[in-house]
Amino acid sequence: MSTVAEERVLVVPTSAFHALGHFQGFSSDVATYLPAILDSDELSYRPRGEMEQDHSFKQLIPYVLFRYVDPAGTPRLFQYKRGGGQGEARLRAKRSVGIGGHISTVDADAGTAHDVYREGMQRELNEEVVIEAKYTQECVGLINDDETSVGKVHLGVVHLFEVDSLNVFPCEEDILDAGFRPIDELLTQLDQFETWSQIVVKALFGR
Numbered sequence: 336m337s338t339v340a341e342e343r344v345l346v347v348p349t350s351a352f353h354a355l356g357h358f359q360g361f362s363s364d365v366a367t368y369l370p371a372i373l374d375s376d377e378l379s380y381r382p383r384g385e386m387e388q389d390h391s392f393k394q395l396i397p398y399v400l401f402r403y404v405d406p407a408g409t410p411r412l413f414q415y416k417r418g419g420g421q422g423e424a425r426l427r428a429k430r431s432v433g434i435g436g437h438i439s440t441v442d443a444d445a446g447t448a449h450d451v452y453r454e455g456m457q458r459e460l461n462e463e464v465v466i467e468a469k470y471t472q473e474c475v476g477l478i479n480d481d482e483t484s485v486g487k488v489h490l491g492v493v494h495l496f497e498v499d500s501l502n503v504f505p506c507e508e509d510i511l512d513a514g515f516r517p518i519d520e521l522l523t524q525l526d527q528f529e530t531w532s533q534i535v536v537k538a539l540f541g542r
Contacts, residue, residue, distance in 0.1 A: 343380040345438035345451070346392040351377045352479075352490060361493075361538035363476040369492060373448040380440050386488060393490040397456035398433040398478065398531060400539075401470075401496045401503050403515050411501075411515035412536070417529075418509030429529040432521070432536060433491070435459050456494070463510060467502035475539065478531050491531055495539070 355368055362368065372378070372395070386392050401413035414432045438455035445454035460466070476493045480486025505513045518540045525533045 342383040342437070343440045344383045344386060345395050345442075345448075345455070346379060346381050346386055347372050347375060347395065347490070348377050349391050349393050351375055352393050358479055359481060361476050361478055361534050363538075365474050365476060368477050369474065372490075373452055375448075378448055380443065383437065383439075388488070390487050392488065393479075394488060395438055395452065396489050396491050397435040397438070397452070397459060397494060398491040398535070399435050399456070399460060399472075399494045399496060400432050400535065401434070401466075401498050401515075402518075403468075403498050403501055410518045410540070412518055412521060412540075413503050413513065413515050414521060414528075414532075415505060415513035416511040418511050430524075430527045430532065431529050432532045433493075433529075434463050435491075435494075436463075452492075463505065463507050465504045465506050466496075466498070467504070468498040468500040470496045470498045472496045476535070478534055480530055480534060483530050486530060491535075493535055493539075 352368075352372065355371055381392065383394070386394055403411045405411060412432050413434075414430055416430050417428060435456065436459040438452055442451045442455040442458060445451045473495055474492060475495045478491035478493060501515050503515075518536070521528075521536055522541060525536060528536070
């Protein structure tokens, strides 16, 4: 049995999410969704292998963006290409602006669901990138995409990290061609990116 199949990940019933108000794409209404989901008594840990095929549950995924504004005032986003061995097989070889992953039983001892979520997000960041910059961060929205097989079983929680330098580096060999690119440039190349990245870049930075 694969590691992915054995992993137990934090999920919320899709019906509980829909009860808060279904949306397709991006919602900036964090206050309506995230506290209610994390306070829900319907949260559970279930086998990831099963959850990848079960549309009746949504796996919670922190999705962290890094933005740097250079001295000339040009905003740039950290972006990379997913290698052949990284994470979700359906996203391999796609470009992405999001760092993050599943909350799992590894994080379950952190305390409340809010603490577990924060612990899981920090663990994923520590596994995937090295941040050698000062930053502020804010949860800015959620992504729900019921139009793709990956999106149907995941719910993204978008965090925007404003960094004061370009010193964000990958620490996984499957995070390829990583670095900061001007947002205006990325907007012209969105067809190369995974769907969540397309959704969030358009929602937050599109004109």
